[in-house]
Amino acid sequence: MFGGKSLMNQPDEYKNCSLCPRNCHADRHLRKGYCQCTDRLTAARAALHHWEEPCISGTNGSGTVFFTGCTLRCCFCQNYSVSSEGFGKEITEERLSEIFLELQDAGAHNINLVTATQYLPSVLPALDRVKDRLHIPVVYNCGGYEKPETLARLRDYVDIYLPDLKYYDSALSMRYSMAPDYFSAASKAIPYMIEQTGAPRFDDNGLLKSGVIIRHMVLPGCRKDSIRLLHWIKENLPDNHYLISLLSQFTPFYKSSGYPEINRRITTYEYESVLEEAVRLGLTDGYMQEKSSAKEEYTPPFDLEGI
Ligand code: SF4
Structure with a gap:
């Protein structure tokens, strides 16, 4: 789905970057922003991925491109080598556009852009290059920490949004993601995504083919925060205009050992109490995971495949 307008004459957004709510205004030609990214488009893996929701992965897999860096860099990130430690390879916009076509040729049901916000000034031109040849939906897979102004730029490019909705409580988002404004940003971004895609x-x-799937991963000790998010969803988002994916797969990766309260898997009680509340609220349009799903196989090997 492209109504594509060229970005050739856009201002140099890498020079004074405010693409995400961090608004750190880094001159990324000279230094990294909070996201740990310079102006060099960098990615770690491009391959068929079978671990997204069934309507995204299908039988063939989702054509997933993992971009290096992240605007959130959560302390428990399962992809930390890519999101926080800089693993990846620099590529050109032209190469990225070839990758999109290679994934489509391999049978991908969609192109799945994982954590692309910090590179949008490069990713959108890459999509422009193949707009006449790409016939599968484009998925924007992100942490939910987005600015409506930035999302507005995606209207003609993105068919499906796959945002996380991680935290309600700003103390939690500060502690685990250094983003006290997380809910403030996500609670504006997600309705805007729904407005763009429709039901x-x-x-x-x-x-x-199009729509929004809101992902929420239940964190250890945070089931009440999860339930507050469910209530916010029910009270603020239009019925039947989104799907919910409740994830039980939390595994204490990366720096979790420095946060004793989350340095464990979630319990069956924690996950089921959140599920029960979702059912009680009528939030049943979507997906839940088997409690046994917390396996490292959800983390793909980051070996530059497809890059
Ligand atoms: S995308 Fe990166 S450099 Fe730009 S505002 Fe966000 S954290 Fe800062």
Whole structure:
């Protein structure tokens, strides 16, 4: 889905970067921003991925491109080598556009841009290059920490949003993601995503063609925060205009050992109490995970495959 307008004449957004709510105004030609990214488009893996929600992965897999760096850099990130430690390879916009076509040729049901916000001035031109040849939906897979002004730029490029909704409590978002404004940003971004895509639409094979899937991963000791988020969703988002994916897969990766209260898996009680509240609120349009899903196989090997 492209109404594509060229970005050739856009201002140099890498020079004074305010692409995400950090608004750190880094001159990324000279230094990294909070996201740990310079102006060099960098990615760690491009391959078919089978661990997204069934309507995204389908039978063939989702054509996932993992970009290096992240605007959130959560302390428990399962992809920390890529999000926080800089693993990846510099590529050109032209190479990225070839990657999109290679994934489509490999049978991908969609192009899945994982954590792309910090590189949008490069990613959108790459999409422009292939707009006449890419015939599968584009998925924007992000942490939910987005600015409406930046999302507005995606209107003609993105068919499906896959945002996390991580925290309600600003003390939690500060502690685990250094982002006390997380909910303030995400609670504006997600309604805007829904406004852009409209209600979920599926093809004849049950694959999502457009829409929003809100992902929430239950964190150890945080089930009450999860339940507050469910109530916010129910009270603030239009019925039948989104899917919910409740994740039980939390595994204490990266710096979790420095946060004793989350240095464990979640309990069955924690996950089921959140599920029960979702059902009680009628939030049943979506996906839940088997409690046994917390396995490292959700983390793909970052070996520059497809880059
Ligand atoms: S994308 Fe990166 S450099 Fe730009 S405002 Fe966000 S954290 Fe800062």
